[in-house]
Amino acid sequence: MSDNNFGFDTTQIHAGTEPDPATGARQVPIYQTTAYVFKDAEHAARLFNLEEVGYIYSRLTNPTVAALQNRIAALEGGAGAVCCSSGHAAQIMALFPLMAPGKNVVASTRLYGGTLTQFTQTFKRFGWSAKLVDFDDFDAVRDAIDENTQALFCESLSNPAGAIMDLDALGEIAKNAGIPFIVDNTAATPYLCNPIKHGATLVVHSTTKYLTGNGTVTGGAIVDSGNFDWMASDKFPSLSKPEPAYHGLCFAEALGPMAFTFHSIAIGLRDLGMTMNPQGAHYTLMGIETLSLRMQKHVQNAREIANWLEGDDRIEAVTYSGLPSSPYYDRMTRICPRGAGALFTVALKGGYDACVETVGKLKLFSHVANLGDARSLVIHPASTTHRQLAPEEQIKAGAGPNILRLSIGIEDAKDLIADLDQALS
Numbered sequence: 001m002s003d004n005n006f007g008f009d010t011t012q013i014h015a016g017t018e019p020d021p022a023t024g025a026r027q028v029p030i031y032q033t034t035a036y037v038f039k040d041a042e043h044a045a046r047l048f049n050l051e052e053v054g055y056i057y058s059r060l061t062n063p064t065v066a067a068l069q070n071r072i073a074a075l076e077g078g079a080g081a082v083c084c085s086s087g088h089a090a091q092i093m094a095l096f097p098l099m100a101p102g103k104n105v106v107a108s109t110r111l112y113g114g115t116l117t118q119f120t121q122t123f124k125r126f127g128w129s130a131k132l133v134d135f136d137d138f139d140a141v142r143d144a145i146d147e148n149t150q151a152l153f154c155e156s157l158s159n160p161a162g163a164i165m166d167l168d169a170l171g172e173i174a175k176n177a178g179i180p181f182i183v184d185n186t187a188a189t190p191y192l193c194n195p196i197k198h199g200a201t202l203v204v205h206s207t208t209k210y211l212t213g214n215g216t217v218t219g220g221a222i223v224d225s226g227n228f229d230w231m232a233s234d235k236f237p238s239l240s241k242p243e244p245a246y247h248g249l250c251f252a253e254a255l256g257p258m259a260f261t262f263h264s265i266a267i268g269l270r271d272l273g274m275t276m277n278p279q280g281a282h283y284t285l286m287g288i289e290t291l292s293l294r295m296q297k298h299v300q301n302a303r304e305i306a307n308w309l310e311g312d313d314r315i316e317a318v319t320y321s322g323l324p325s326s327p328y329y330d331r332m333t334r335i336c337p338r339g340a341g342a343l344f345t346v347a348l349k350g351g352y353d354a355c356v357e358t359v360g361k362l363k364l365f366s367h368v369a370n371l372g373d374a375r376s377l378v379i380h381p382a383s384t385t386h387r388q389l390a391p392e393e394q395i396k397a398g399a400g401p402n403i404l405r406l407s408i409g410i411e412d413a414k415d416l417i418a419d420l421d422q423a424l425s
């Protein structure tokens with residue numbers, strides 16, 4: 001099913017799937033198989049030459065995973081998508097075709113803590129580097145781009161504070177520099193934000209979060225817009241020149257708008273092996289069917305709870321971009337027209353001790369290192385995810401000692417407010 005005229009609710013249920021050709025099964029079967037029988041030697045050769053799309057081995061492709069890939073590509077309005085084992089895997093997979101030793105990524109300072117560590121520490125092992133800049137300072141972003149910069153990277157709705165990035169302006173900067181613009185759309189989801197419409201080249205996801213929506217499996221996805229001209233410069237030889245890792249195939253020439261997607265499968269998954277398994281894809285396919293319904297409720301609850309918190313005298317500040325007092329409120333109507341998501345931080349007047357005590361007393365909110373679950377979640381970054389940082393670094397990351405991160409679930413808002421009220425007192 002690839003009719004682009006369907007609405008979001010229809011697409012999230014039908015895109016990428018037909019009744020199973022072998023059995024007529026209406027739901028996508030879990031194809032729990034490693035390999036696929038070739039019809040004959042010629043068929044096998046066509047598959048290996050990428051002349052025919054089909055299944056070879058489940059490190060590369062699997063029908064259950066393919067259904068999810070097609071559905072996510074349709075929801076994001078991309079040419080193609082590749083799923084992988086986690087959100088962090090998706091980030092490596094997105095950069096892998098673009099990067100080489102000595103190359104860098106210009107990235108936002110407002111990123112998920114784990115991404116900051118991956119970019120600033122682990123990248124070094126590959127000879128890559130990341131230049132972190134304030135993505136609200138467009139001059140600083142432009143100035144940071146040099147001849148070794150291969151991509152611009154940010155989160156549409158940032159973790160943990162829920163700041164909204166001006167994707168239109170950043171996409172324009174990337175376009176003028178001739179580099180891809182990569183947007184992590186995890187916290188917004190394609191229901192709230194369509195980065196490709198605002199100039200993104202690639203969209204990455206941690207499907208672990210809202211796309212699955214029930215805290216059952218980790219997964220990731222890379223969606224390619226199909227819009228980037230890899231042949232326009234010599235910057236991306238793995239896509240624009242004969243690639244020795246795939247018997248000299250020139251991906252951009254042979255596969256056009258599907259070049260990045262096929263490269264990610266034929267070389268990325270083949271050699272890095274960060275594959276999503278079919279059971280995992282099944283859980284995410286189940287979750288994604290109700291994405292729009294859940295996001296509506298997440299946003300409605302987050303608005304109500306952020307409003308209540310802002311008016312409470314035990315609270316110093318709330319970062320929710322959906323509050324009229326937020327500096328990102330005006331940007332929301334353009335970038336995230338259906339709402340500012342359900343992830344934000346609150347600063348407690350009582351400081352570190354009040355945060356630790358509040359987390360301990362909450363009953364409905366679970367204290368976990370996750371977000372985007374149907375359940376409401378809370379974490380105190382300074383005593384957990386950001387514990388190893390110096391106090392100044394914690395504050396810069398929006399994770400000071402008096403900060404709690406909330407991921408608002410889809411329970412009744414009045415019950416969540418009552419839980420927060422008793423825990424704060």
Ligand SMILES: *Cc1c(COP(=O)(O)O)cnc(C)c1O
Nearest residue numbers: 086087088112159186206208219
């Ligand atoms: C969780 C998260 C990731 C990493 O995803 P995993 O599935 O945990 O590897 C990346 N980006 C954002 C915004 C996240 O919230």
